[in-house]
Amino acid sequence: MLPLVAIVGRPNVGKSTLFNRLIGERRSIVGDEPGITRDRIYGEANWRTKRFAIVDTGGIVPDDDALIPANILKQAGFAIDAAQAIIWVVDARKGITPLDEELAHLLRSTGKRVLVAANKADAVSLESDAGEFHSFGFADVFAISAEHGNGIGELLDTLEPELQGSSPSVREGGNADETFAAPAKELRLAIVGRPNVGKSSLLNRLLGEERAIVSPVAGTTRDTVDTLLETGGQSFRIIDTAGIRRKGKTEAMAEKLSVVMARKSLERADVAIVVLDAEQGIAALDAAIGGYAVEAGCSIILVLNKWDTIENKDTHTGSAFERKVREQMKFLSWASVVTISALTGQRLQRLLPLAVEARNVRISTSRLNEFFEREITQGSGIMPARPHGGSRLHVQYMTQIGIRPPTFVVFTAGGKAGLHFSFVRHLENRMREEFGFLSTPIRFVERHKSKRRR
Numbered sequence: 001m002l003p004l005v006a007i008v009g010r011p012n013v014g015k016s017t018l019f020n021r022l023i024g025e026r027r028s029i030v031g032d033e034p035g036i037t038r039d040r041i042y043g044e045a046n047w048r049t050k051r052f053a054i055v056d057t058g059g060i061v062p063d064d065d066a067l068i069p070a071n072i073l074k075q076a077g078f079a080i081d082a083a084q085a086i087i088w089v090v091d092a093r094k095g096i097t098p099l100d101e102e103l104a105h106l107l108r109s110t111g112k113r114v115l116v117a118a119n120k121a122d123a124v125s126l127e128s129d130a131g132e133f134h135s136f137g138f139a140d141v142f143a144i145s146a147e148h149g150n151g152i153g154e155l156l157d158t159l160e161p162e163l164q165g166s167s168p169s170v171r172e173g174g175n176a177d178e179t180f181a182a183p184a185k186e187l188r189l190a191i192v193g194r195p196n197v198g199k200s201s202l203l204n205r206l207l208g209e210e211r212a213i214v215s216p217v218a219g220t221t222r223d224t225v226d227t228l229l230e231t232g233g234q235s236f237r238i239i240d241t242a243g244i245r246r247k248g249k250t251e252a253m254a255e256k257l258s259v260v261m262a263r264k265s266l267e268r269a270d271v272a273i274v275v276l277d278a279e280q281g282i283a284a285l286d287a288a289i290g291g292y293a294v295e296a297g298c299s300i301i302l303v304l305n306k307w308d309t310i311e312n313k314d315t316h317t318g319s320a321f322e323r324k325v326r327e328q329m330k331f332l333s334w335a336s337v338v339t340i341s342a343l344t345g346q347r348l349q350r351l352l353p354l355a356v357e358a359r360n361v362r363i364s365t366s367r368l369n370e371f372f373e374r375e376i377t378q379g380s381g382i383m384p385a386r387p388h389g390g391s392r393l394h395v396q397y398m399t400q401i402g403i404r405p406p407t408f409v410v411f412t413a414g415g416k417a418g419l420h421f422s423f424v425r426h427l428e429n430r431m432r433e434e435f436g437f438l439s440t441p442i443r444f445v446e447r448h449k450s451k452r453r454r
Helices: 015-023 067-082 098-108 124-136 152-163 168-172 199-207 253-267 284-295 317-328 348-359 365-377 421-435
Strands: 004-008 041-047 050-056 085-091 113-119 140-143 187-192 225-231 234-240 271-277 299-305 336-339 394-403 406-413 443-449
Touching (some): 004 067, 004 152, 015 041, 015 050, 015 085, 015 152, 041 152, 085 098, 085 152, 113 124, 113 152, 124 140, 140 152, 187 199, 187 284, 199 225, 199 234, 199 348, 253 284, 271 284, 271 348, 299 317, 299 348, 317 336, 336 348, 394 443, 421 443
Parallel strands (some): 004 085, 085 113, 187 234, 187 271, 271 299, 299 336
Antiparallel strands (some): 225 234, 394 406
């Protein structure tokens, strides 16, 4: 278990910029708009011989009773409780504010080591101005520039002694992603969908804790939130993403960046859980999001959330909804459809086993050879390609080279390279009938053996 350091502070002082600087990548969204970060974002950092976990938190406003700020404070509180040390980021340009004084009182009450990082000290005059933050009574005050990296080395040198040993409170805090010891074969699940369909509620229900902020306000989640969950001997990395909107509907820069990061999260996911709203029905944007997941090569589970809100249900209601989904998303005919309620937990126990099954399909060589002999060698009546120059393209054999997603190499010879789309579609349909391939796309790669010229 790695020791944990929490980055805290009021809104728009540069916490996420410092977080990204320390972990060496752009994980948290950064912008001039206050309150961009809302959930806890975790990463790992190294300094000299020490490796430690670090958590970025939303801007804290202690006395704001509005729903989202109150939940940001709650999430930051979880991070502070679990941390061994705290980096409190303040703004050297603006100096001490009344909100800083409230936060100083809150942080003193924790009894933990607090290092004050006076950020945005890009000029010598601002470095001297950072000294006013000593008035809060914390011994360690550093003038830094998170954007340019100035002063961060001195800050980390002082922090290093606090990073001895492990952090038992991380595990006791119940946050599954804070072990930071990713197993070799973790399954990566991305929860995606349009805004306010219940993605964060689903994440919280799967984890059994309030890991992400949930509110009726569309677009509450902005960063992608990674969480490690271990259950039944299987490790899952669950990625909660921002709601994906149409391009013309995203106005704020933070929202545009969050959509970009949500789509990028699909590229590193094994399985996409596409959350749909059973109450509102299927929208054109749902099909577009499903298309993004297909492009990324994810296995796909279509989750009809808010099933508890559907009235007058009978034994045929579920199948009727599924037919409607498949009619409107015909290109995902192979995807599984599950009706759930993230609020009550109804049928959530089906999701994780389904994800494991969807992403680990390998066909034995003997069964694949038998299928090839029956469907290809003996002939199905469908030509692999049109004749070219009097020569026909022949399919010699095929083999499976990957399972995430299932990928097959089709070896061909003669004629001109290029399998006809109708042959590939027939081959995919027959393989699904024969082997299942539940919830997962199938990819075919052609390797053509051309005649050598003498």
